Amino acid sequence: MDEIRTGAGAGHPSRAGVVAVGREVRPVAYPRDEVRAADFRVVEVAVPRPGPGEVLVRNTWTSVDAALRLRLRERAPEGYFPAFPLDQPMDGIMTVGEVVESRADGFAPGDTVSHASGWRDYAVVGAGSQALGGVGALTRLDVRDTPPQAHLGVLGATGLTAYAGLFHVAELRDGDVVWVSAAAGAVGGLVAQLAKLHGHRVIGSAGSAEKVRHLREELGLDAAFNYKDGPLPDLLREAAPDGIDVYFDNVGGDHLEAALGALRTSGRVAICGMISEYAARGPSRGPGNLMLAVTKNLTIRGFRGSAHTHLLPEVRRRLGAWVREGRLPYRETVVDGLEQAPAALAALFRGDNTGKTLVRIDGVAHRENLGG
Amino acid sequence: MDEIRTGAGAGHPSRAGVVAVGREVRPVAYPRDEVRAADFRVVEVAVPRPGPGEVLVRNTWTSVDAALRLRLRERAPEGYFPAFPLDQPMDGIMTVGEVVESRADGFAPGDTVSHASGWRDYAVVGAGSQALGGVGALTRLDVRDTPPQAHLGVLGATGLTAYAGLFHVAELRDGDVVWVSAAAGAVGGLVAQLAKLHGHRVIGSAGSAEKVRHLREELGLDAAFNYKDGPLPDLLREAAPDGIDVYFDNVGGDHLEAALGALRTSGRVAICGMISEYAARGPSRGPGNLMLAVTKNLTIRGFRGSAHTHLLPEVRRRLGAWVREGRLPYRETVVDGLEQAPAALAALFRGDNTGKTLVRIDGVAHRENLGG
Structure with a gap:
């Protein structure tokens, strides 16, 4: 989409084929260490009409995920989605919205859809896209019983990642x-809630007393600790005196090392992410006790939810039922305004979030029909 | 068994219930870094008669394995077999021998057997023992078509480890x-030969030009390199320009790190051992690129052959057939004389071995009937 220069003297283009003006959040520099809002800028662009097989979507909610940090680098890690190019819209962020105009079979104005063209007010999306391994394919959503943004969390990529990681x-x-x-x-x-629903003893860790309270009281975990409260192996031993069988890793580093120490024979690790290492510019320090994988017959598996897209219908069905039955309460950290998305990502890395972090886009204020 | 003091004035005890005098190799100090023969001593002991359910075995061949190093420490790694106590016989080393006297059903003098009481001339072994996870159970061997020492290598614990690791x-x-x-x-x-027999492209690495020649010419591998010849990632890229799908790890450290870099999506690592780290007294440096396990959906599994003992009959049948057909030629590094076992272990860590390292015990010279 063409950028529309703003500021003194800049006007909105008015031409055929352009249906609206919308904002996009673009990275303008790769964060050196911490993510800062200043690494991004918001630009206004002319939104074109959809071509054949495409729909125009007015986005309503978009997702803020730790893993975006992996693409906010000169080079994404090998095998991962490519780095976000600087000063371009960020393709590959899960988003929901409403169809404004459709030239694709099976989609009509007013439909609620999910797709992968996030952090912008409007997106023109092709109906056949298999973005993000298919998770980001343009999908019509059933929002009779669940709010649209649940399809970015428990019923979307987040739910898929948790479900595939824990069970598969x-x-x-x-x-x-x-x-x-x-x-x-x-x-x-x-993950913690799903394991509880299946009757397991579940230990959770987080980075603040308030989060630990949330884990104990709202999620009903059997034990929870603040990893900043002492040496991790000691905290873990106190929470799981007889050891653990499964470690679901979102952190890496010292957390993974502590898990290898605590795992019992034939234990398993699902590495979903390593947030402690996302900002690293060089190689990180790997676990110094990997030999325990040999002596205890451990399995360590890294994975991406997008490798398990075939499970998405099962996730929507099973988790959707639990949500409707009130057995899977989920938390959201909601930030208002598309322009706040970078600040929300920065806050996530500071640990200022609980549950799914979402941006309520509020594209309406910027909607403007330019004719055509 | 009682130790018999040797040297000036020392005599052999002659008493009922003692059938012979035999040597034992015992650790007397845990190696600080390199294994040295001086960390062991050879003592002569009186060999008792077998009790009910036991057999007396005159050992003929015993095994020298890198993994013994894990037990030659104050504390073995968690989950592993316990450390060898100092100045005691080393229980838990695979050995073959001939039954001299039997008080156990199913065993008769002259039978060739395997068991786990190695690095000694004679052993009294209980028929019900499940030593080394069952691999070390007293077992009568069929040596009509294969030499007895093959049951320490290709048809024994070594074969089991290779087979379970590669296929399971x-x-x-x-x-x-x-x-x-x-x-x-x-x-x-x-492992390399089994993968070749199954039609795979196999790359092998080793630590000398002579070994690389052995891998190419005798084992017929598709590519082989000396890891000392340059940066490991470069050597690996040259041998496998399109990457690898399976890494069978015997080394750990930089080898594992290079493998994570070269593995393709959904690749797998079987960690059998980490010889580069066996002498480490503190935590080792883990792979700094473990995040690639996430981005490439990799599985990393540590294992011990003894966790797969149920496969031993299958291993003996399948590998035995290949050996008899001449399709699985195997190399042995044979050291003569029980007293040379520590030197053979030290040599193994220097890389002075090819194929299975074995000690031909030659207990006969020390056989001595003391009455009873």
Whole structure:
């Protein structure tokens, strides 16, 4: 989409084929260490009409995920989605919105849809896209019983990642004791709840007393601790004196090392993310006790939710039922205004979030028909 | 068994219930860094008669394995077999021998057996023992077609470890490109050959030009390199320009890190051992690129052969057939004389071995009937 220069003297283009003006959040510099709002800028662009097979979507909610940090670098890690180009819209962020105009079969104005063209007011999306391994494909959503933004969290990529990670990657088995790190986060919270729903003893860790309270009281975990409260192996031993069988890793680093120490024979690790290492510019320090994987017959599996897209219908069905039955309460940290998305990402890395972090876009204020 | 003091004035005890005098190799100090023969001593002991359910075995061959180093420490790694106590016989080393006297059903004098009471001339072994997870159980061997010492290598614990690791832990799949480190060693050589027999492209690495020649010419690997010849990632890229799908790890450290870099999506690592780290007294440096496990959906599994003892009959049948057909030639590094076992272990850590390292015990010279 063409950028519209703003400021003194700049006007909005008015031409055929352009239907509106919308904002986009673009990275303008790769964060050196911490993510800062100043690494991004908001630009206004002319929104074109959809072409054949495309729909125009007015976005309403978009997602803020720790993993975006992996693409806010000169080079994303090998095998991952590519880095976000500077000063371009960020393609590959899960978003929901309403169809404004459709030239694609099966989509009509007013439909609520999800797609992967986030952090912008409007998106023109092709109906056949398999963005983000298919999770980001343009999808019509059933929002009769659940709010649209749930499809970015528990019923969307977050739910898929939690579900696939716990049941398919960690291969949860009867009687397993489960430790989840970053358990107050979007994926971690869901993993902990799913393991509880399946009757497991679940230990959660997080980075503040308030989050620990949330884990104990709202999520009903069997034990929870603040990882800043002491040496991690000691905290873990206190919470799980007889060891653990599954570690769901969102943190990496010292957390993974502590888990390897606490895992029992035939234990399993599902590595979903390593937030402690996302800002690293060089190689990180790997776990110094990996030999325990040999002596204890451990399995360590990294995974991406997008490798398990085939499970998405099952996730929507099973988790959707639990949500409707009130058995899977979920937390959201909601930030208002598209322009706040970078600040929300920065806050997430400071730990100022519980549950799924979402941006309520409020595109309406910027909606403007330019003719055509 | 009672130690018999040797030297001036020392005599052999002659008493009822003692059938012979035999040597034992005992650790007297835990190696600080390198294994040295001086960390062991050879003592002569009186050999008792077997009790009910026991057999007396005159050992003929015993095994020298890198993993023994893990037990030659104050504390073995968590989950592993316990440390060898100082100045005691080393229980838990695979050995073959001939039954001299039997008080156990199913065993008769002259039978060739395997058991786990190695590095000694004679052993009294209970028929019900499940030593080393069952691999070390007293077992009558069929030596009509294969020499007895093959049951310490290709048809024994070594074969089991290679077979379980490649097919069950790494879950070898059609078309996988396989890298095996320490491929001139006992387990590595077998893994490489088994993968070749299954039609795979196999890359082997080792620590000398002579071993690389062995891998190329005798084992027929598709590519082989000396890891000392340059930066490991470069050597690996040259041998496997399109990456690898399976890494069979015997080395750990920089080898594992290079493998994570070279593995393709959904690749698998079977960690059998980490010889580069066995002498480490503190935590080692783990792989600094473990995040690639997430981005490439990798599985990393540590394992011990003894966790797969149920596969031993299958290993004996399948590998035995290949050996008899001449399709699985195996190399042995044979050291003569029980007293040379510590030197053989030290040599193994210097890399002075190809294939299975074995000690031909030659207990006969020390056999001595003391009456009873």
